[in-house]
Amino acid sequence: MKKINIDFYRRDNVLLIARELLGKVLVTNWNGVITTGRIVEVEAYNGIIDKASHAFGGRRTRRNEMMYAEGGVAYVFLCYGIHHLFNIVTHNKQIPHAILIRGLEPLLGIDEMLVRTGKKQLDNSLTRGPGNLSKAMGLLTSHSGSSLVGNELFIADDGFTIRKNDIASSPRIGVAYAGKDALLPYRFYIKGNPFVSGKPK
DNA sequence: GAGTAGATCCTCT
DNA sequence: GAGGATCTACTCA
Numbered sequence: 001m002k003k004i005n006i007d008f009y010r011r012d013n014v015l016l017i018a019r020e021l022l023g024k025v026l027v028t029n030w031n032g033v034i035t036t037g038r039i040v041e042v043e044a045y046n047g048i049i050d051k052a053s054h055a056f057g058g059r060r061t062r063r064n065e066m067m068y069a070e071g072g073v074a075y076v077f078l079c080y081g082i083h084h085l086f087n088i089v090t091h092n093k094q095i096p097h098a099i100l101i102r103g104l105e106p107l108l109g110i111d112e113m114l115v116r117t118g119k120k121q122l123d124n125s126l127t128r129g130p131g132n133l134s135k136a137m138g139l140l141t142s143h144s145g146s147s148l149v150g151n152e153l154f155i156a157d158d159g160f161t162i163r164k165n166d167i168a169s170s171p172r173i174g175v176a177y178a179g180k181d182a183l184l185p186y187r188f189y190i191k192g193n194p195f196v197s198g199k200p201k
Numbered sequence: 202g203a204g205t206a207g208a209t210c211c212t213c214t
Numbered sequence: 215g216a217g218g219a220t221c222t223a224c225t226c227a
Contacts, residue, residue: 043219052219063212081209083220100219131220141211174219197220 001025004155009071009090009148014097017090018044019188021155023162026104028137029152035112035137037127038160041103041189041196043172045087047096052178055096066145067096074153076134076144083131086139088148088155102173102187104133105195113137129197166191173198 004024011017019042027036045053054064054077066075067089075087075098091097104127106113113119113126113136127133134140146153169185176182189196 045219054219061213077219078209078211079218080220081211081218085219087219102219125221129220172219177218 001156001158003149004157006072006149009088010092011071012091012095014044014046014090014099015186017088018042018099018186019167021088021099021101022167022188022190023160025107025156025158025160026101026137027154027156028139030138033109033112033138035109036107036156037104037133037137038107039101039103039155040105040193041101042187043100043102044186044188045098045100046184046186047091050178050184051181052172052175052184053096053098055098064096067098068094069145071097072148074139074143074146074148076139076141078141079131084134084140085130086134086137100130101133102130103128103189103193103195103197104137105193106136124194128195162190 021039021042024039025036048055048058055067069089070093071090073089075089076084079085087098087100089098106127110122116138117135127136148154168189168191170187171183172187
């Protein structure tokens with residue numbers, strides 16, 4: 001299990017980084033309570049030219065300020081007043097690239113995830129979808145701006161590899177308001193994995 | 202199984 | 215004062 005280096009996040013190709021995040025392991029360690037999950041679904045948000053992004057057109061507000069930070073930090077925001085959505089900020093300072101984590105396969109700390117989500121037993125819904133996985137991992141908007149190379153929150157490579165054939169892409173979900181940009185194939189997921197959101201094929 | 206309403210609150214206009 | 219990068223439960227069939 002090897003923590004991913006900061007240089008990984010500071011590259012310019014957000015689509016490439018998104019694809020490479022598939023199969024990696026997200027780790028949270030709040031006060032010694034460790035939960036981990038393998039990333040099986042992501043969406044890329046490509047900076048100021050991407051209508052679906054909060055940072056479209058260089059828009060800069062208190063909420064999305066973290067997107068303009070240097071790559072390698074978390075961007076967490078509240079959606080629909082209920083769900084905390086966890087993003088990874090990439091690229092350099094002032095370039096608001098981000099990657100939304102949409103699906104995780106639980107690995108360690110499943111009991112803790114059940115407590116956080118109030119569920120009775122492990123099933124697909126525990127960490128499927130951005131709202132669910134943030135809850136299971138204990139991620140809150142207060143973590144927005146946290147480093148992804150610290151001891152509490154980071155992404156690791158445990159040697160797991162995915163065949164190219166097992167990676168699929170599709171348009172992003174829930175961004176119909178973005179017009180033409182809603183059609184861009186910026187969503188990547190592991191084919192057939194039960195923790196990928198949306199309808200199974 | 203498919204479709205829809207309701208929850209719920211912070212941020213921006 | 216509106217609406218959102220969502221989820222669940224409930225209806226109807």
